[in-house]
Amino acid sequence: MNYLLLVYGVYLPVTVLLTVWVARTLFTNGRTFLVDIFHGNEPLADSVNKLLLTGFYLINIGYATLTLRSDDPVNSYQQTVETLSIKLGTIILILGGMHFFNLYVFYKLRSRAQNEARDFQFVANKQ
Numbered sequence: 001m002n003y004l005l006l007v008y009g010v011y012l013p014v015t016v017l018l019t020v021w022v023a024r025t026l027f028t029n030g031r032t033f034l035v036d037i038f039h040g041n042e043p044l045a046d047s048v049n050k051l052l053l054t055g056f057y058l059i060n061i062g063y064a065t066l067t068l069r070s071d072d073p074v075n076s077y078q079q080t081v082e083t084l085s086i087k088l089g090t091i092i093l094i095l096g097g098m099h100f101f102n103l104y105v106f107y108k109l110r111s112r113a114q115n116e117a118r119d120f121q122f123v124a125n126k127q
Contacts, residue, residue: 007074007084007087015064018092019060019061023057033110036110052102060095060098064091
């Protein structure tokens with residue numbers, strides 16, 4: 001039996017499902033931040049959100065496809081599980097890292113937008 005085919009058969013669907021789940025979660029919940037960052041401009045926020053979603057898919061599914069190949073011999077079910085755990089664990093860590101990176105970017109953008117709004121309010125009140 002070719003155990004690598006089993007690894008590939010589990011790895012790709014699980015990776016794609018995880019990527020879609022995380023992307024949809026970020027897409028749905030990130031919209032609120034983007035609307036706030038763009039001062040209520042919902043069409044712009046939705047457009048940026050869709051672009052971020054597309055980039056997220058491309059990066060993660062592209063990386064998962066690149067890491068599909070395995071040079072380690074897989075000659076038993078134990079090695080199959082071990083290879084899968086390494087591959088899936090790596091993808092999960094990358095998805096988590098990208099999630100926190102996105103949160104950090106949203107936080108910085110929101111802080112900057114709030115500072116600009118405060119500065120504008122200050123200038124408007126002085127006049």
